[in-house]
Amino acid sequence: MKKEWMTLRVFLNDRISYLAAMLLMIVIFVVMMLLELNLYKGYVHPNTIIYYVLLALLCMIGWLVFDYVRQRDFYKELLAAVENMSELRDTLSLHTIVTSEQKLFFRLLQKMHTAYLNELGKYRRQQERHNHFVLQWVHHMKTPVSVIDLLTQEDKVDKRTVHPAELTGSIREENERLARGLEMMLYTARLDKFEIDLHIRRVALHEVARSAINSFKKMCIRHAIFPKIVGEAYGETDEKWMTFMLNQLLSNAIKYSKHKPGTKQLIVTLRKDKDKDSITVSDQGVGIAAHDLRRIYDPFFTGDNGRTEGESTGMGLYLTKQVCDKLGHELIVQSVVGEGTSVTIVCQSGGIHKLTS
Structure with missing residues (x-):
């Protein structure tokens, strides 16, 4: 309940100038009516009503001018930020905040900006980790490829020094390393879409x-x-x-x-x-x-x-x-x-x- 009352108080506080203008109009109206009734003994002259309407419009215009001048710089900054934003930090370049609603909006913007940067940082770290893994995986996969190439070259140089069964076994071993490396790469890629490739059972x-x-x-x-x-x-x-x-x-x-x-x-x-x-x-x-x-x-x-x-x-x-x-x-x-x-x-x-x- 206290929070609701504080919110109402903040709401009214931001409109204190508007309330003051309305109060001034009411006071002027009451004073004019009392003077008119006292002067003409219960009769209100039509010119008095016109005069009051003009005064009320003048007060309203005065309040609008005051509120415009008060918030003009904020709207200029907001428009400039929308049109010229080139980097993420430009979204936080608002300095002429006036009302409590604007302050609350700016706090929300800051929190959204922080959450966005955290999420972006997480994806960047994932991307860096993925790139690092790909480079490391390629480096490790070069070894069995090089070994297979050397084994085939030895066989071409002198078939008498290389037993066919031994050569086949060595190539099969390096091929298994390649297969395991490919399997790890494949499953690493699937982790991002884990729920899609899932079948739970006993x-x-x-x-x-x-x-x-x-x-x-x-x-x-x-x-x-x-x-x-x-x-x-x-x-x-x-x-x-x-x-x-x-x-x-x-x-x-x-x-x-x-x-x-x-x-x-x-x-x-x-x-x-x-x-x-x-x-x-x-x-x-x-x-x-x-x-x-x-x-x-x-x-x-x-x-x-x-x-x-x-x-x-x-x-x-x-x-x-x-x-x-x-x-x-x-x-x-x-x-x-x-x-x-x-x-x-x-x-x-x-x-x-x-x-x-």
Whole structure:
């Protein structure tokens, strides 16, 4: 109620000159009528009415002139801003604000301007991140292309030194790297239209894990990594996006385990609780330093390990986190340097409804 009264008071305060002009007209009218009635004993001369009308018009014109002079500079600035605005900051170049309505409008304009700049900045950062990712992706894709080219050149130079099966296997390995890079690029582009490419249903997570591991079977054999699936679980999720996330986690697990000597294990553990199902990818790789853990979801952040691993893009966990957030899933990372890393995706009951909230 106080707010309404304050609004009314502000409204009347902006029209104080108009009210004063009306009050003056009323006072003049009353005085003239009293004088006329006293002079002519109950009779009002027609000239008196005409005289009063002329005085009222004069007061009205005087008020209009005063209000025009008072707000003229504001309208000039507003018109100049509309016609000559060339940059965003020109919208805030109003300095001769007079009324409370104008002040309130200017505050609204400032807030809209700030919100617009924030939204524009967000899209600019997204564009910069996208451009950075494209450049980095092209750089990484040049490596397998160059390797394939070298392998074919070696075969042409001396076929006796290159075994056909070995050559085919090497080319297939580089081709797989190209395919994974293309897949990451494709899914990154789809993130902007995530809701369009979405199909939620009850998914057998152990089957998705088995399929994902099969796609990395040759890499695991090559680097003496033994994968294992433990348990079964089902989750309300999108199978395609879940496969994409598991591919990112398995790729990271292999990437940061393959250089360790001896045999290594890669364990995918599935757990089923009352209100949530989870899938955990655990490796026996180099692990993540404690000071890097808080930044692992930042795009392009590779940390200490990424600087020594030439294939690292710093996008795997970032994309996985983005997809988890959109699906209403939880992502948990635990790691010990020199022992390995465990990454868990938790499909919480009802979490998927965040998509529509």
